[in-house]
Amino acid sequence: MKKLGFGFMRLPLLDKNDHSSIDIEKTKTLVDEYIKRGFNYFDTGYGYHGEKSEEALNRCVVSRYPRDSVIIADKMPTIRVKSAEDYPVLFANQLKRCGVEYFDYYLLHNIWEKSFRESEEYGAFDFVKEKMNEGRIRRFGFSFHDRPELLDEVLTKHPEVEFVQLQLNYIDWENPGVMSRRCAEVCKKHGKPIIVMEPNKAGSLINLPDEAERLLREYAPDEPNVSWSMRFAASQENVFMVLSGMNDIAQVKENTQIMDDPKPLCAEEYEIIDKVCKIISKSVAIPCTKCRYCTEVCPAGIPIPEYFAAYNTYHMTGNMGNAGMYYRRYAYVFPPASKCLKCRQCIPSCPQHLDIPSLLGDAVSLFEE
Ligand code: SF4
Ligand code: SF4
DSSP: OOSEEEETTSOOBSSTTOTTOBOHHHHHHHHHHHHHTTOOEEEOOTTHHHHTHHHHHIIIIITTSOGGGSEEEEEEOGGGOOSTTHHHHHHHHHHHHHTOSOEEEEEEEEEOHHHHHHHHHHTHHHHHHHHHHTTSEEEEEEEEOSOHHHHHHHHHHOTTOOEEEEEOOTTTSSOTTTOHHHHHHHHHHTTOOEEEEOTTTTTTTTSOOHHHHHHHHHHOTTOOHHHHHHHHHHHSTTEEEEEEOOOSHHHHHHHHHHHHSOOOOOHHHHHHHHHHHHHHHHTSSSOOOOOOHHHHHOTTOOOHHHHHHHHHHHHHHOOHHHHHHHHHHHHHHSOOGGGOOOOOTTGGGOTTOOOHHHHHHHHHHHHTO
16 A cells, blocks of 8 residues: 555635635545545545535545545544444444445544543444444544553553554654654554654645755755655654645645655654754744753643643644644643743753743643633
């Protein structure tokens, strides 16, 4: 299987202010080009594009290509499940919207602390097993946005899970809010293959600071930035699929060319990426180096570097959805930034001389108000 999946979450729109107004005719041309170039993995989700993505996938892919020539992945919207009775209703609706009899890949969408406890309570894993026995699901996994410790717990409790979908890209590899590397290591420990989401961090690894751009150009004058991020994702051990939300024909051509036979990054290229990460980090809103000296002295137990990472993510991407999600994940388990006592005990411990309580106040304004 080729490693590039077509994500149906950033499709072309007829009206840029209406996320549900998918341009079906344009999407068909993108799908045709992608398939013509030898790729066939499509990823959708119940809530994508105001609940119109699954139907678009039906109209652009399922109804136009033989079912066994394409691979369809869909996700149970855990956020909408309030009782065990919701699973069969949502699942039946998904089959109908997609126009399929079965899903090749099926995921519990967005597993984190809260959704995992609820999925356990409502019997999500048993429901999926039942659907696998009925032949409605071929392979089962979940998408994950939380701490590696939780990932380890889920995979230990559920060895039947066959794969994991992770946010993985070079800037989040060591990001303390996302921890791509550590999550990938947990997958490796459990022998689970990985599907990558957000390889370009919502496009932010395509528009890089000038200094970073220069470094990449010096090494490989003709290689676009997107190639570096896609190849980084594809180069990681256990990764068998890299998703990209494509919305114009140039992107489809470029991504399929890169991912036709992605060249693994060499040692020198990893060194360049390391330098690029440092440059990006210099340009971030809060220059926290994640040394964690502050958390050792904080009497309130606030996960300070994680909240700063979420804040920086927002400032880097302009995307509140992703940054806010990571903030809430931590604030669900640990005290939120608003619980800072303003005792200032952390300040002398910070080698970056950050005014931590004041910056936590900025995080409160951004994420809690
Ligand atoms: S000022 Fe806030 S973050 Fe710093 S040590 Fe006190 S409670 Fe913790
Ligand atoms: S001490 Fe400063 S640099 Fe280190 S993790 Fe805390 S805020 Fe970040």
